[in-house]
Amino acid sequence: MLSALKSDFYLMKSTIRFFLIVQVLMICFAIVDSSQYLYLFYPTFMSLVLMTSINGNAQLSGFYNILLSSPISRKNIVIGRYLFLLVSSIPIILLSSAVMFILKDATAYEAIRLIIICCTVIITLQSIFTPLTYILKPNYISLVFFSIWFIPAIIVMLLKPFIERSNFDPTNLILTAENIYNSLPALSIILLISLILLAISIIISIAVFKKKEF
Amino acid sequence: MNSISVKNLNKEFDKFKLDNISLDLKQGTVLGVIGENGAGKSTLIKLILGLLHKTSGEIFIFDKPLEQNETEIKKYIGYVSELTALPSDYKPYYIDKVFKKIYPEWNSDEYFKYLDKFGIDLKKKFSDLSRGMRAKLSLAIALCHNAKLLILDEPTSGLDPVVRNEVLDILREFMLDETHSILISSHITSDLESIADEIAFIHNGKLLFHQSMLEINENYGFIRCTNEDLKNIPQNAVYATRDDLFGTEALINPQKISTDLDIAPANLDQIMLFLTR
Numbered sequence: 001m002l003s004a005l006k007s008d009f010y011l012m013k014s015t016i017r018f019f020l021i022v023q024v025l026m027i028c029f030a031i032v033d034s035s036q037y038l039y040l041f042y043p044t045f046m047s048l049v050l051m052t053s054i055n056g057n058a059q060l061s062g063f064y065n066i067l068l069s070s071p072i073s074r075k076n077i078v079i080g081r082y083l084f085l086l087v088s089s090i091p092i093i094l095l096s097s098a099v100m101f102i103l104k105d106a107t108a109y110e111a112i113r114l115i116i117i118c119c120t121v122i123i124t125l126q127s128i129f130t131p132l133t134y135i136l137k138p139n140y141i142s143l144v145f146f147s148i149w150f151i152p153a154i155i156v157m158l159l160k161p162f163i164e165r166s167n168f169d170p171t172n173l174i175l176t177a178e179n180i181y182n183s184l185p186a187l188s189i190i191l192l193i194s195l196i197l198l199a200i201s202i203i204i205s206i207a208v209f210k211k212k213e214f
Numbered sequence: 215m216n217s218i219s220v221k222n223l224n225k226e227f228d229k230f231k232l233d234n235i236s237l238d239l240k241q242g243t244v245l246g247v248i249g250e251n252g253a254g255k256s257t258l259i260k261l262i263l264g265l266l267h268k269t270s271g272e273i274f275i276f277d278k279p280l281e282q283n284e285t286e287i288k289k290y291i292g293y294v295s296e297l298t299a300l301p302s303d304y305k306p307y308y309i310d311k312v313f314k315k316i317y318p319e320w321n322s323d324e325y326f327k328y329l330d331k332f333g334i335d336l337k338k339k340f341s342d343l344s345r346g347m348r349a350k351l352s353l354a355i356a357l358c359h360n361a362k363l364l365i366l367d368e369p370t371s372g373l374d375p376v377v378r379n380e381v382l383d384i385l386r387e388f389m390l391d392e393t394h395s396i397l398i399s400s401h402i403t404s405d406l407e408s409i410a411d412e413i414a415f416i417h418n419g420k421l422l423f424h425q426s427m428l429e430i431n432e433n434y435g436f437i438r439c440t441n442e443d444l445k446n447i448p449q450n451a452v453y454a455t456r457d458d459l460f461g462t463e464a465l466i467n468p469q470k471i472s473t474d475l476d477i478a479p480a481n482l483d484q485i486m487l488f489l490t491r
Contacts, residue, residue, distance in 0.1 A: 002315065003316045006315060007312045007316075010308040010311070010312055011301050011303075011304070013303065057301055061301040062300075063299065063300060066300070068265055069265070069293035070313070070317065071286070071287075071316060071317065071318075072285070072316050073284070213260075213265065213266045214260070
């Protein structure tokens with residue numbers, strides 16, 4: 001499992017290096033702009049890019065053939081992949097939050113809240129989309145990736161006229177979201193749910209990968 | 215002891231079927247697999263490695279069923295493919311860091327010794343290595359974890375004669391140990407003639423024959439003659455014929471005829487050409 005993680009690390013080493021350089025720049029922008037959003041948006045985005053590109057990279061290069069002819073089980077390859085994705089993104093979230101706290105751009109409470117929110121987003125997105133990277137062909141994975149960003153926006157745009165016509169009052173919805181946002185226990189429960197989702201996602205990915213042919 | 219034993223192996227795709235293949239690779243021998251493009255050689259190899267899932271049949275490696283012992287078995291298999299590729303950014307020294315954790319008997323010293331012998335730069339990206347260097351790197355990976363069985367899918371394809379010969383020398387050196395075996399598929403039949411003890415010929419997903427080189431030399435002969443001469447040869451001694459402007463060529467069984475005609479031993483290329491027409 002750890003060897004699979006290590007092989008993924010070397011597979012994506014140059015990409016990770018590039019992401020880290022960009023993250024340092026983003027932290028600089030965030031300091032200048034005093035923006036909590038800029039501190040943490042990029043690591044979340046980066047984890048998605050890694051997730052969508054790593055499987056395609058391994059498959060297109062033929063690296064899976066080498067890996068699967070070695071004494072490493074398919075199950076461990078999948079678990080190693082999940083570990084890699086978490087290990088490569090969550091420490092950056094922690095680091096960015098620490099910088100934010102040290103530079104007094106956020107209180108300890110705010111930093112912890114943002115860590116929980118970002119980790120929840122990363123874990124949830126990885127849980128949903130990593131099995132897709134095993135199911136779909138590498139070319140379609142990029143399509144899915146762009147869908148993540150554009151389809152919700154398109155849906156909102158399409159629904160907007162209906163919402164306006166129906167006199168829907170979003171105040172209650174916004175209040176509920178704010179209450180959740182300000183409550184650490186509520187956020188922790190959501191994080192816990194995302195971890196359960198992660199476990200289910202791993203089981204699905206292992207089942208898919210075991211059936212895959214190369 | 216058999217290094218590989220395949221029994222009634224079937225694999226069905228939409229437009230192709232590997233049909234009821236049975237063959238054994240004995241310990242200490244080299245089995246060459248020949249056949250035209252798309253005959254099923256790579257499919258067979260991928261099934262043996264577990265990269266593809268069989269439709270039916272049995273695969274035993276080192277006399278153990280593959281499915282139940284896959285991880286254990288693969289500790290002692292080295293795999294090299296024409297298509298074996300590392301990600302473009304991968305450097306040879308990454309391989310050592312990753313594979314010493316994967317293979318319990320990975321020998322870093324030996325790996326670096328091979329790289330040095332092959333003149334492979336440790337810090338050069340895989341994408342910057344020549345085709346010959348890539349083939350040698352793949353071989354180095356396959357040879358550095360105490361493999362007892364090498365499975366090679368077109369390892370010399372696209373290599374110049376000098377590098378091909380070097381690769382074959384490495385394989386000969388590997389076979390000095392009697393417990394070692396090699397399964398090798400190749401289009402370059404002259405390579406197989408120089409290294410293989412046995413040949414399995416696959417055509418359209420079916421195993422046409424599996425014979426030792428000695429049997430092949432005894433059972434297959436090549437003659438060039440006139441149509442009249444050919445009529446004097448018993449029909450059951452002729453595998454296939456081919457007419458051209460200058461007469462007739464035939465692949466025959468020399469043991470079944472007594473003739474004054476000049477019978478040359480048929481090489482694997484000729485056997486392939488005649489039997490696949």
